[in-house]
């Protein structure tokens with residue numbers, strides 16, 4: 516664990532530059548956020564008429580997207596875990612049906628970031644503190660194999676490498692080479708990897724230090740050369756100390772400004788649900804302004820359910836930075852979860868889309884940011900304008 520001296524040193528070194536002091540307006544915003552109301556029920560599943568092929572750049576006549584009649588849920592899911600921590604996963608062909616039914620045409624298959632000790636029968640890390648949950652190649656290899664074997668004509672899957680241990684990055688380049696041999700050209704993303712995930716501290720998770728972050732350089736070079744994004748889970752802090760871990764992410768961004776980095780959940784978590792949204796948004800704006808290759812992923816229903824229900828501060832942020840935001844569900848495909856659960860999580864993480872302006876809607880909900888990040892041969896349709 517990082518000790519108190521580390522944090523004092525980080526503060527003394529001025530590394531908390533991202534932290535903004537809440538002003539008088541922030542006090543008002545706090546009231547808006549206090550006591551998050553029960554979310555509205557999940558609406559029924561609409562009919563999705565747009566196929567994967569319709570998004571191809573080669574489509575000669577893309578139909579404009581009518582926001583009044585077509586669904587607002589994201590066509591891309593940039594944060595999806597097809598296998599659980601332990602136990603059985605949903606069958607691949609069943610998962611493809613989920614995507615089809617939910618109108619998701621693009622998805623990033625992430626390993627879970629860590630696998631539970633094979634000697635244990637535990638299937639969810641929070642149920643078994645003390646059982647180690649460590650980064651592993653297991654999930655990734657199964658994902659790679661399944662993607663190859665099972666046909667999926669109506670969904671474009673991007674495979675992500677999740678093996679990297681950010682506190683012990685030695686050997687990461689060699690493991691990437693192993694993936695190159697076993698799955699040539701198939702893995703185009705890395706993550707979700709953990710910079711700080713407080714929920715995992717009871718299961719042997721060790722966060723990187725500044726020094727170990729510096730030692731990511733060899734594998735970060737490979738990612739940069741290949742244009743591979745890295746999604747990191749990096750908690751900002753917790754309710755007692757909302758900006759406690761900001762220096763870690765700050766150090767990552769400062770050290771690797773040329774890498775495409777995706778900050779999962781905008782740094783929020785179950786441990787941080789009472790932070791003032793104005794302060795949160797100020798930290799995000801500062802990071803986006805300083806690091807042009809940074810993107811934010813707005814996945815995880817916790818943000819909506821426990822934090823802020825995508826209030827006006829978020830709408831303003833996303834409209835101001837339309838090209839920097841990725842939709843995602845953070846669904847974990849444990850074997851007992853029905854389609855309705857995926858729909859619920861996708862819908863709730865997409866609710867913000869309804870209130871975005873047309874430009875942000877096209878970039879975020881219609882997948883343009885996802886296509887550009889991965890350099891895909893797909894393009895988002897234009898949004899229909901009134902009278903056209």
Ligand SMILES: [Zn+2]
Pocket residue numbers: 594596707845
């Ligand atoms: Zn995740």
